[in-house]
Amino acid sequence: MDDRQRYDRATAALEPPFAVVDLAALRANAADLVRRAAGKPIRVASKSIRSRPLLERILAMGGFRGVMAYTLPEALWLARNGLTDILVAYPTADRQALAALAGDTRAAAEITVTVDSAAHLDHIEAAVSEVRPRAELRLCLDLDAAFVAFGRRAGALRSPIREPHEAAELAAAIAKRPGLRLAGLLAYEAQIAGVGDAPPSNAARARLIRVMQSLSARELIVRRGRVVNAVRQLADLEFVNGGGTGSVDLTTREKAVTELAAGSGFFHPRLFDFYRRFTGRPAALFALPVVRRPAAGTVTVLGGGYLASGPVGPARAPQPYLPAGLRYAPEEGAGEVQTPLLGQAAQDLRIGDRVWFRHAKAGELCEHFDALHLIDGDTVTESVPTYRGEGRTFL
Ligand SMILES: Cc1ncc(COP(=O)(O)O)c(C=O)c1O
Numbered sequence: 001m002d003d004r005q006r007y008d009r010a011t012a013a014l015e016p017p018f019a020v021v022d023l024a025a026l027r028a029n030a031a032d033l034v035r036r037a038a039g040k041p042i043r044v045a046s047k048s049i050r051s052r053p054l055l056e057r058i059l060a061m062g063g064f065r066g067v068m069a070y071t072l073p074e075a076l077w078l079a080r081n082g083l084t085d086i087l088v089a090y091p092t093a094d095r096q097a098l099a100a101l102a103g104d105t106r107a108a109a110e111i112t113v114t115v116d117s118a119a120h121l122d123h124i125e126a127a128v129s130e131v132r133p134r135a136e137l138r139l140c141l142d143l144d145a146a147f148v149a150f151g152r153r154a155g156a157l158r159s160p161i162r163e164p165h166e167a168a169e170l171a172a173a174i175a176k177r178p179g180l181r182l183a184g185l186l187a188y189e190a191q192i193a194g195v196g197d198a199p200p201s202n203a204a205r206a207r208l209i210r211v212m213q214s215l216s217a218r219e220l221i222v223r224r225g226r227v228v229n230a231v232r233q234l235a236d237l238e239f240v241n242g243g244g245t246g247s248v249d250l251t252t253r254e255k256a257v258t259e260l261a262a263g264s265g266f267f268h269p270r271l272f273d274f275y276r277r278f279t280g281r282p283a284a285l286f287a288l289p290v291v292r293r294p295a296a297g298t299v300t301v302l303g304g305g306y307l308a309s310g311p312v313g314p315a316r317a318p319q320p321y322l323p324a325g326l327r328y329a330p331e332e333g334a335g336e337v338q339t340p341l342l343g344q345a346a347q348d349l350r351i352g353d354r355v356w357f358r359h360a361k362a363g364e365l366c367e368h369f370d371a372l373h374l375i376d377g378d379t380v381t382e383s384v385p386t387y388r389g390e391g392r393t394f395l
Contacts, residue, residue, distance in 0.1 A: 001378065004322040007285065007356060010375045016287040016354050017303055019369040019386075021054065023376045025283035026266055027061070032278060033265045034063030036249035041065035043087060043241060045263025046074065047395075048362035051372050052081060053384035058266060059083075068241070068261050072097040072113060074387075074394040079107040087112045087140055087241065089186055089261070091120055098127035101137065102179075108135030112183050116142040116159035118173050121180065128179070136181050139174055141167060143187040143227055145242070147216035154212050156190035162223070164230035171234040182235035186242075187224050188261070189251070191216055193244030196274030221254050228256040246275055267362040270319045271308070284365055284372070285321065287354040291338065298329070299346045301355050304339030306368050308360035315360060322356040323348070367393065 001009070003022075011020060033042055042063060047070040049055045055078075058064060066085035069075040072092040079086055091114050092098065101108055115121060124137065144162045146155025161167050167185075174182045192213045199205050228240050240258045243251030245265035251257055264272050268280030288301035308316040317334045320326035323345040332340055341355065349355070359365040366372070370389035373380045387394065 004356065006378045007287070007322070007375065008354060009378045010380050011287065011354075011373060014287075014373065014380070016289040017369070018373060019284065019286040019365060019371070020373045020375050020380070021267070022281070022283050022285070023374055023381070025268070025281035026058075029266050029268050029280045029283055030058060030061050030063075032280065033245070033248055033262050034061075036252070036278065037063065037260050037262075038249070038252050040252045040257070041259045042248065043068045043259055043261045044266075045089075045244070045261055046070060046078070046363070048263025049266060050363040050366035050387045051384055052078070052083075052387070052390065054372060054374075055083070065259065068263070069111075071394045072101065072111070074392070075111045076100055076104070076107055077392060079104075079110045084110045086110055087114070087184065087186070087239075089114055089140075089142075089188070089241075091115060091142070093123060095123075095127040098124055098137075099131045102128035102133035102135055103131050105135045108137060112138040112140045114140045114142050114186060115170070115174075116161055118170065121173060121177060124180065125177065133179055136179055138183040139180055140184040140186050140241075141170055141174075141182060141231065143167060143185060143224070145187040145189040145220055145224070147189075147191055147212060147219060149215065154191040154195075154216065156188065156194075158188065164223075164226045167227045168230040168234060171231045175234055182231070183237070184239040184241065185228060185231055185237055187220075187227075187240075188244060189216065189220055189242065189247060190244070192250065193247035196246065196272070198274045198276045200274060217250055224254060225256040245272060246277075249277060264362040267359075267365075269308075269362045269365075270358050270360045271315065282321065282358050284362065285356045285358055286318075286365060286369065287356050288339070290349050290351055290353045290355065292351070293346075293349075294340060297344070297346050298340055298342050299349045299355070300338050300340045302338060303336070304357070305334040305336045306357075306359060306365065307334065308364055310361075318357040318359050320355055321358045326355065 045068040142159040242257040243260040267284035325345040326341040366386035
């Protein structure tokens with residue numbers, strides 16, 4: 001039985017649109033991440049999962065430790081539901097959530113919030129001053145891990161802190177403020193972890209990416225090491241987090257890094273097909289029903305316009321995956337309520353048949369569905385709620 005037959009059979013009782021996770025693929029992807037991390041623990045990026053029960057399942061597999069959350073309200077919700085060791089990896093300006101954190105000793109022991117400037121410290125202090133904080137707040141210093149050369153920059157625009165003296169200055173400022181404690185350091189090299197080094201049919205671009213990534217890795221190993229040394233003079237760092245799905249095998253080699261992060265690698269969405277060092281298995285899919293056949297060689301499915309965030313372009317559209325050989329109509333793309341699909345494979349599709357898609361990214365898929373149906377072999381063994389299915393939309 002091929003994957004399409006297996007998925008069709010497992011979900012025969014469900015009416016599309018719906019989303020599924022192939023557990024065998026998920027387990028294989030998780031095991032490969034653990035292998036590539038070579039002994040260091042991986043913090044699980046919740047933005048790429050967005051389902052509490054699935055997050056818990058992944059954390060129960062060996063090799064993973066802690067959650068990398070994306071908002072403080074999310075982290076508070078996870079902590080109150082029993083998850084532990086949660087790093088909010090993006091700064092928060094949410095005064096109410098900061099006040100709630102400071103007033104909740106148990107949550108404050110499990111949650112670390114990210115800062116990159118004295119302005120963040122001021123904001124946090126102002127937010128918690130209104131509640132007479134009961135708990136010390138754990139902070140993580142975010143370091144800019146981008147590559148800068150020849151007046152150009154590759155990588156995410158995150159922290160303004162790049163150099164050891166800048167990090168030391170912020171660490172010293174934290175040490176002076178009662179109620180705040182520096183517990184960790186974070187440096188995410190998006191230009192390596194999130195940029196495939198084997199872009200399709202573009203050899204010149206591939207060469208450029210590989211040169212940039214290798215220079216960047218060499219620069220970062222030195223700078224990250226120096227920054228961590230400088231900060232360790234001033235604070236007892238419990239963790240130094242780095243990397244992402246595309247780089248765990250490289251980042252783990254750095255002595256200064258104590259743990260990795262990964263999220264996308266579990267679902268292995270479309271954008272992660274273009275790396276040389278690993279190949280994952282598509283684990284999260286959504287099914288849309290064929291609702292009409294407007295012309296020969298064309299079918300139309302319901303919905304489909306689940307576009308991914310990031311620089312706008314065709315790479316952000318979902319991939320029509322099974323049956324293979326379907327493509328978008330250029331003038332319509334993936335539509336809001338209907339999506340025409342062209343190609344040889346359309347000939348054999350009838351009203352009510354399913355077309356299986358992959359999202360370009362990982363967790364954003366879950367903002368469109370209440371549940372993920374978990375497929376083991378050719379059966380749905382369980383259906384678990386997404387964040388949205390639990391009535392939670394954090395972003
Ligand atoms: C701080 C941080 N670490 C790691 C990652 C890597 O996540 P993924 O494994 O999904 O590429 C991200 C993704 O944006 C991130 O923001």
